[in-house]
Amino acid sequence: MKRFWIQLAFLGLFTLIIMSGKMVLWLGIFVLSLLIGKVYGRFYCGYICPMNTTMQWAEKVSQRFGWQRGGTPKFLSHKWIPWGVLVLMGVSMILSKRILKFDMPVLIVLIVISIGLTLRYKQEVFHNHVCPYGALLKATGHSPVYTTQVDYNACIGCHKCEKVCPSGAIQVNTNTRKASVDPSICHQCTDNCAGVCPVNAIAYKK
Numbered sequence: 001m002k003r004f005w006i007q008l009a010f011l012g013l014f015t016l017i018i019m020s021g022k023m024v025l026w027l028g029i030f031v032l033s034l035l036i037g038k039v040y041g042r043f044y045c046g047y048i049c050p051m052n053t054t055m056q057w058a059e060k061v062s063q064r065f066g067w068q069r070g071g072t073p074k075f076l077s078h079k080w081i082p083w084g085v086l087v088l089m090g091v092s093m094i095l096s097k098r099i100l101k102f103d104m105p106v107l108i109v110l111i112v113i114s115i116g117l118t119l120r121y122k123q124e125v126f127h128n129h130v131c132p133y134g135a136l137l138k139a140t141g142h143s144p145v146y147t148t149q150v151d152y153n154a155c156i157g158c159h160k161c162e163k164v165c166p167s168g169a170i171q172v173n174t175n176t177r178k179a180s181v182d183p184s185i186c187h188q189c190t191d192n193c194a195g196v197c198p199v200n201a202i203a204y205k206k
């Protein structure tokens with residue numbers, strides 16, 4: 001619940017920044033999160049990202065009407081797609097500024113794409129296969145000092161955490177029947193997985 005209010009506050013801040021036309025401020029927040037991610041992981045995704053916040057609502061609508069399907073579509077399965085989106089974003093920003101004399105609102109475009117995709121596919125499809133910010137955060141947040149972890153001895157392999165993870169970061173090994181977290185794609189949202197673990201085996205720690 002606490003995370004919900006933090007996300008809402010950042011969505012409000014993002015809206016204010018968009019309205020004031022000072023997108024460079026948001027870029028500053030992102031770059032700072034990128035650097036701090038080396039220590040605290042991808043908390044930008046779990047707490048700050050406006051796309052993630054709106055996608056959670058889109059997912060609720062999609063599940064309510066039964067639109068969402070599992071699996072990643074083949075056309076989004078190539079590893080380079082997030083990097084391609086990043087290049088496309090940069091080029092369209094430069095060209096729109098130079099030729100059309102206006103600032104392309106790339107983040108708004110990405111929010112629309114992320115909502116559209118989440119109405120059809122699970123959130124992890126956008127997070128892990130499309131999002132250019134995710135690709136950058138993956139690079140700095142792949143082995144942070146603090147991260148969400150599973151107590152190997154306490155885990156009973158019930159799979160409950162897997163079902164609620166929005167990024168597919170927590171998986172139960174079929175042989176050991178123990179869960180583990182991939183920090184490179186974990187959003188450090190914690191309340192999702194830790195909230196459902198029946199034996200309190202999940203914690204954010206050093």
Ligand code: SF4
Pocket residue numbers: 148164165166167168169170181185186187188189190191192193194
């Ligand atoms: S593993 Fe837990 S903390 Fe990490 S993204 Fe999944 S639900 Fe969030």
Ligand code: SF4
Pocket residue numbers: 150154155156157158159160161162172178179196197198199200201202
């Ligand atoms: S919810 Fe807890 S006990 Fe169940 S698999 Fe995940 S970490 Fe293990």
